[in-house]
Amino acid sequence: MSVAAGNCIDELNREWGVLRHRQVPADWPEGGTLGEVFGRIADDPDRLLGQLLARQAAGDRLAARVVLQAMLGKLVLLAARDPQHSIAEYVTECWLQICRYPLARRPQRIAANLALDTRRTVWAGEQPTVSLDPQVLNDLAHSAGPDAITVIRNATRLGLIDRSAAACLVAVYCLGLRSHEAAQRLSISADLVRWRNARSIRRLAPHAAVLAAA
Template sequence: MRHRAEPVVRSLNAEWESLAAVPTPATWSLPGRDLGEVLHGIADDPDAGLGELLRRHAAGDELAGRVVMQAMLGKLIRLAAQDSRHCVGDYVAECWLRLAEYPLARRPCRIAANLALDTRLRVRAGDDRRPVADVALDELGVPPRLDVSRLVRAATRLGLIDREAGACLYAVYGLGLRSHEAAQPLRISAALVRSRNARAIRQLAPHAATLVAVA
């Protein structure tokens, strides 16, 4: 399958080779001496394992989310193989966003299947959605007259976002491109454009007044 050879899959699997030997955090109530054993144990009781990891990820434990991502990777590869318009990277980026939002209290069963379905629906609906992040840029309280390029430069100069996030923000909000249009010159997926913009705006929101003052 061509998808297994895609850079995002190679990168995730290469990273996992190192992570698999990392000792299981003492705070995790999951069987397994290391992350590799934790991942292997998920197959025995998927909902219990994934549920525990998602709870920890929602509380800010990105390592827990990374284990879930590795557990989901095979499903994401298969979804991408059935999709002629989107690549594995689109599915990986969208799935990562879904992890933090998964309604565990409401949907505690068939977690892997639900995550895969949610990801598939969001990826395939992506080209029809407005090219905005989870929080609209104007909700930062930034005056409409403020040039987006100045805002991005100020945020980058202050170290609030990195250059990659700044490029995504400017492409969508400064140039008015849709996510899939911005993705081409940036050489990333549309899902990653949306992900970076959503994350950047959450990072910038507490600093809106400072940005207005210095931009």
């Protein structure tokens, strides 16, 4: 894995270094911190991953984030064996697989299923369900506010995205830069630009009404 490709994993691990100390919501079936829940997954993977995916299906993105963290090791191995696709492509696709995982139909071997589905989709060359076309954020802006830059500013102020994610969105969706051009300006990899933008769009879309009120 190249240093540039590794930036995606570094970013996730830095984020997890903060999240792991957070207490889980009171209505989670497992108590403790996110890190403690994560640490129990290896001993009872299908039960705990199933609980997290069920919460994700109800709109709990924090639960989905724990599942993604649990999958990172497998994703790194898959990308290391694949000379054609980047780790960021695997991470983005795995996130999408987590968000649409058919838990009722496939309650067993969840981690293996996620890894296989991710690899199959990446190798098939399918486009992710989250479009990275600049029109996406413009459409969100139309429903949430006067323009894309206002949406990004409001989202940052409300804590829906951080400044690094906002910078990537501005570069691509407001300045019209391509991913590699934005990467040069921000001193990161193009894969990380694409991954941050895909994650941010998924995070912002459900909050259009909140952004409009802001």
